[in-house]
Amino acid sequence: xxxVLELRGITKAFPGVLANDHIDLTLEEGEILALLxxxxxxxxxxxxxxxxxxxxxxxxxxxxxxxxxxxxxxxAIRLGIGMVHQHFMLVPVFTVTENVMLGVExxxxxxxxxxxxxxxxxxxISEQYxxxxxxxxxxxxxxxxxxxxxxxxxxxxxxxxxxxxxxxTAVLTPQEVEELFKIIRSLREQGKSIIFITHKLKEVMAIxxxxxxxxxxxxxxxxxxxxxxxxxxxxxMVGREVELVVKKKPAKPGDVVLDVENLxxxxxxxxxxxxxxxxxxxxxxxLGVAGVQGNGQTELVRALTGLLRPEMGRIRVNGVDVTHxxxxxxxxxxxxxxxxxxxxxxxxxxxxxxxxxxxxxxYIPPFAKGVNLQFGEIYKAAAERAYEFDIRTPNVxxxxxxxxGGNQQKTIVAREFSRPxxxxxxxxxxxxxxxxxxEYIHQRIVQxxxxxxxxxxxxxxxxxxxxxxxxxxxxxxxxxxAILPAAxxxxxxxxxxxxxxxxxxxxxxxxxPAPVEENPAL
Amino acid sequence: xxxxxxxxxxNNPDTRAQALARLLLRxxxxxxxxxxxxxxxxxxxxxxxxxxxxxxTDLQVLNLYKxxxxxxxxxxxxxxxxxxxxxxxxxxxxxxxxxxxxKAISVLRATGDAAPLRQAFWPISESxxxxxxxIFAGLAVALGFQCGLFNIGAEGQIFIGALAxxxxxxxxxxxxxxxxxxxxxLTGAAAAGLWAAVAGVLKAKTGAHxxxxxxxxxxxxxxxxxxxxxxxxxxxxxSPISPAIQDSAWLPKFFPDPLRFHAGFFVALGIAAVVYWLxxxxxxxxxxxxxxxxxxxxRYAGISVTRNFxxxxxxxxALAGMAGANEVLGVNHQLASAFSSGYGFDSIxxxxxxxxxxxxxxxxxxxxxxxxxxxxxxxxxAGVPIDIISILQALVIIFIAAPAIIxxxxxxxxxxxxxxxxxxxxWGQ
Numbered sequence: 001x002x003x004v005l006e007l008r009g010i011t012k013a014f015p016g017v018l019a020n021d022h023i024d025l026t027l028e029e030g031e032i033l034a035l036l037x038x039x040x041x042x043x044x045x046x047x048x049x050x051x052x053x054x055x056x057x058x059x060x061x062x063x064x065x066x067x068x069x070x071x072x073x074x075x076a077i078r079l080g081i082g083m084v085h086q087h088f089m090l091v092p093v094f095t096v097t098e099n100v101m102l103g104v105e106x107x108x109x110x111x112x113x114x115x116x117x118x119x120x121x122x123x124x125i126s127e128q129y130x131x132x133x134x135x136x137x138x139x140x141x142x143x144x145x146x147x148x149x150x151x152x153x154x155x156x157x158x159x160x161x162x163x164x165x166x167x168x169t170a171v172l173t174p175q176e177v178e179e180l181f182k183i184i185r186s187l188r189e190q191g192k193s194i195i196f197i198t199h200k201l202k203e204v205m206a207i208x209x210x211x212x213x214x215x216x217x218x219x220x221x222x223x224x225x226x227x228x229x230x231x232x233x234x235x236x237m238v239g240r241e242v243e244l245v246v247k248k249k250p251a252k253p254g255d256v257v258l259d260v261e262n263l264x265x266x267x268x269x270x271x272x273x274x275x276x277x278x279x280x281x282x283x284x285x286x287l288g289v290a291g292v293q294g295n296g297q298t299e300l301v302r303a304l305t306g307l308l309r310p311e312m313g314r315i316r317v318n319g320v321d322v323t324h325x326x327x328x329x330x331x332x333x334x335x336x337x338x339x340x341x342x343x344x345x346x347x348x349x350x351x352x353x354x355x356x357x358x359x360x361x362x363y364i365p366p367f368a369k370g371v372n373l374q375f376g377e378i379y380k381a382a383a384e385r386a387y388e389f390d391i392r393t394p395n396v397x398x399x400x401x402x403x404x405g406g407n408q409q410k411t412i413v414a415r416e417f418s419r420p421x422x423x424x425x426x427x428x429x430x431x432x433x434x435x436x437x438x439e440y441i442h443q444r445i446v447q448x449x450x451x452x453x454x455x456x457x458x459x460x461x462x463x464x465x466x467x468x469x470x471x472x473x474x475x476x477x478x479x480x481x482a483i484l485p486a487a488x489x490x491x492x493x494x495x496x497x498x499x500x501x502x503x504x505x506x507x508x509x510x511x512x513p514a515p516v517e518e519n520p521a522l
Numbered sequence: 523x524x525x526x527x528x529x530x531x532x533n534n535p536d537t538r539a540q541a542l543a544r545l546l547l548r549x550x551x552x553x554x555x556x557x558x559x560x561x562x563x564x565x566x567x568x569x570x571x572x573x574x575x576x577x578x579t580d581l582q583v584l585n586l587y588k589x590x591x592x593x594x595x596x597x598x599x600x601x602x603x604x605x606x607x608x609x610x611x612x613x614x615x616x617x618x619x620x621x622x623x624x625k626a627i628s629v630l631r632a633t634g635d636a637a638p639l640r641q642a643f644w645p646i647s648e649s650x651x652x653x654x655x656x657i658f659a660g661l662a663v664a665l666g667f668q669c670g671l672f673n674i675g676a677e678g679q680i681f682i683g684a685l686a687x688x689x690x691x692x693x694x695x696x697x698x699x700x701x702x703x704x705x706x707x708l709t710g711a712a713a714a715g716l717w718a719a720v721a722g723v724l725k726a727k728t729g730a731h732x733x734x735x736x737x738x739x740x741x742x743x744x745x746x747x748x749x750x751x752x753x754x755x756x757x758x759x760x761s762p763i764s765p766a767i768q769d770s771a772w773l774p775k776f777f778p779d780p781l782r783f784h785a786g787f788f789v790a791l792g793i794a795a796v797v798y799w800l801x802x803x804x805x806x807x808x809x810x811x812x813x814x815x816x817x818x819x820x821r822y823a824g825i826s827v828t829r830n831f832x833x834x835x836x837x838x839x840a841l842a843g844m845a846g847a848n849e850v851l852g853v854n855h856q857l858a859s860a861f862s863s864g865y866g867f868d869s870i871x872x873x874x875x876x877x878x879x880x881x882x883x884x885x886x887x888x889x890x891x892x893x894x895x896x897x898x899x900x901x902x903x904a905g906v907p908i909d910i911i912s913i914l915q916a917l918v919i920i921f922i923a924a925p926a927i928i929x930x931x932x933x934x935x936x937x938x939x940x941x942x943x944x945x946x947x948x949w950g951q
Contacts, residue, residue, distance in 0.1 A: 382545070
């Protein structure tokens with residue numbers, strides 16, 4: 001039988017880049033095919049071609065053995081191809097049903113929306129695939145994981161049997177990822193064929209039937225999880241050997257740099273997000289803060305960096321009370337901050353690379369003399385940073401928005417690490433990055449520690465916490481429920497603590513054999 | 523970290539020095555041409571559509587179209603004539619009539635009488651005089667845009683600047699010009715700056731949107747000026763006009779009447795240069811632009827967003843105030859109610875056309891000034907209503923605001939500009 005989908009020799013060039021270079025790909029009925037590749041490898045371009053958003057320069061597409069032309073998404077939908085985009089296309093103030101109906105409204109008397117019939121259909125799909133979505137909920141009230149399921153329902157409602165999921169786990173918590181995997185397996189059992197786009201090796205090993213790896217616009221190979229190892233996949237993806245385990249020496253903790261006492265923080269909606277947190281971080285150690293996203297980590301970091309005013313408690317950096325200090329006063333204490341949302345907080349996207357590299361030092365010599373910016377110095381320093389931190393950019397004058405996510409993050413890291421750093425606060429420093437960039441940034445963080453900086457690492461990725469931390473704090477509902485040495489922490493124990501299980505219970509459960517530790521943030 | 527470097531050098535066989543040189547190499551600049559291509563095409567397209575409007579509003583020409591199929595030449599010729607006469611009148615009214623120049627020069631040669639030459643230069647002098655308040659007000663709105671602020675209050679700020687300048691101009695007597703003139707000019711700027719800063723403070727402290735506040739403050743400014751000109755600042759007599767300013771507060775004129783061209787033009791160019799320097803070469807401008815481009819990142823970088831809102835509104839208001847001061851000190855030498863005729867509102871469009879860049883603003887202001895002053899002549903010579911200029915301006919703005927139309931029309935494959943001008947942010951942010 002012919003494969004359900006076959007791409008032959010797909011080629012697509014953009015000015016200056018060959019995004020897809022004669023790519024061949026087959027998808028069998030009822031299988032999960034993982035499309036693995038670094039950012040910029042051409043995964044999304046290929047899928048956009050399949051979905052009719054781009055036209056290929058060359059190549060052919062076959063659906064169930066028949067050659068087809070896909071000029072626009074409606075063609076794709078007619079052929080049973082559905083796409084769940086990385087960024088959801090939902091109307092927040094509409095209900096689930098209304099969002100699903102949008103564009104394919106069922107009508108009564110050709111005039112009135114037939115919400116009831118659509119809602120029944122949504123409920124039926126939800127039950128069939130165990131999606132657990134209530135048709136009458138408003139999108140704005142739903143967590144991200146459920147919103148994603150609404151996107152899946154949208155695709156199924158349009159009778160798709162080939163589903164493309166574009167980086168579906170990028171926005172999900174570990175628990176939500178598990179739920180998504182269950183849903184994907186249940187879709188497969190009912191005969192759907194799925195293309196799963198990702199750059200995360202661990203996910204590929206967990207979910208895929210077959211894996212096709214893309215590198216620099218070319219399909220470099222197809223394999224299966226049984227035949228491949230993570231190391232082998234990483235090598236195929238990056239084109240060189242990658243160290244999946246961060247090498248680090250034991251920590252040599254020095255003086256206390258960050259000292260936090262009984263900190264209470266209220267978020268912008270007026271909810272108490274941090275309730276009485278007390279901890280310290282010493283020079284030369286990494287304190288990892290683990291926890292499911294939304295348990296107060298964001299507010300904790302914002303309070304520490306002066307972006308949110310604490311309600312109560314005290315923060316000291318190098319012995320100086322900075323509880324109510326401005327962001328600049330805190331920066332000037334030698335605090336470097338790699339923010340959680342790099343595009344919102346960390347960069348000015350339309351500014352050139354060189355201006356982003358001086359975003360918080362523009363007023364200090366040699367970059368300014370009085371009020372005059374010294375562009376000669378600014379350019380020179382930018383070129384040195386770009387070279388030293390391996391920021392891949394044609395020159396320092398292009399807008400930072402034109403760089404890939406990994407290089408944008410390296411720009412932030414270059415800026416923050418090039419100041420005299422006594423305390424480094426890194427919030428999800430590798431979110432959305434590819435293997436090569438993650439390896440690089442992890443090495444840099446450990447290097448900063450070894451140079452004597454205190455490091456506070458906040459990440460919802462357990463594996464990142466386990467790979468880097470010397471001590472680990474678990475944050476749950478605004479509190480640190482435990483602070484333990486990394487040696488005593490296992491994935492299982494942390495997972496239980498993160499879910500709100502008490503320390504004693506977690507200790508008891510922690511006796512069970514721990515899974516092999518690798519760095520699956522990769 | 524030496525591994526890292528080794529790897530980088532493996533990937534890039536060039537040495538450190540070569541790599542740095544490559545990173546510092548400026549790409550060939552095609553961007554200047556690209557940057558002005560869209561505005562130029564927008565203006566051109568507006569003129570073409572304006573021509574159609576001229577034809578379709580000319581009843582005599584329209585009548586000829588009834589017989590279009592029997593005598594198409596007649597209708598087309600009449601259309602062409604109508605368009606040509608309108609646009610040539612616009613040209614003569616704003617730049618000047620070449621024939622008149624030639625004649626005036628021969629008169630000057632023959633008799634030594636310069637009056638005809640001055641007459642010939644009159645249109646271009648008027649265009650420049652009209653451009654000056656546009657330059658100031660356009661800079662005002664552009665500076666606001668650079669900080670992410672939508673200052674709709676330039677019109678009101680022009681009135682405040684004019685009121686303050688005229689007061690200093692007529693009430694203080696016996697000062698030498700080199701003190702009195704700058705004092706009157708800067709008082710106007712400062713007063714309007716403080717006036718506009720109120721909206722900045724309200725936004726910084728309470729989050730109240732500057733669009734609402736500057737609109738409301740426009741009304742306060744208009745009515746304040748009406749009241750002052752009908753009361754405390756009224757000159758003896760019936761009409762609501764202020765006393766004339768002292769000669770020592772006049773912006774110097776260079777030529778005898780009827781040429782009104784005055785030093786304000788050079789002041790405006792100088793101020794445009796200062797604004798350019800401030801925005802792009804100083805830490806102050808770096809902060810203002812950072813807040814405008816991404817307030818979250820600015821705050822993260824230790825820049826005070828609220829302080830920059832207040833500062834930018836002050837500077838924006840001060841620039842608008844200079845437009846008012848210029849009109850009082852350079853053109854009218856007194857203040858009558860309703861003197862501004864919408865410079866402040868046109869300047870919003872003008873700042874968009876100039877892409878919120880001082881150089882662009884100056885060019886756009888020259889265009890607007892030329893169109894405005896030529897319009898009167900077009901009406902009297904070609905009988906084309908003055909409103910056609912408003913239509914042209916509106917079309918230019920539409921095409922600038924929706925560049926996709928121009929790209930589509932001319933099949934341009936321009937790369938999308940990164941972060942096309944941020945006009946303003948959502949409510950209450």
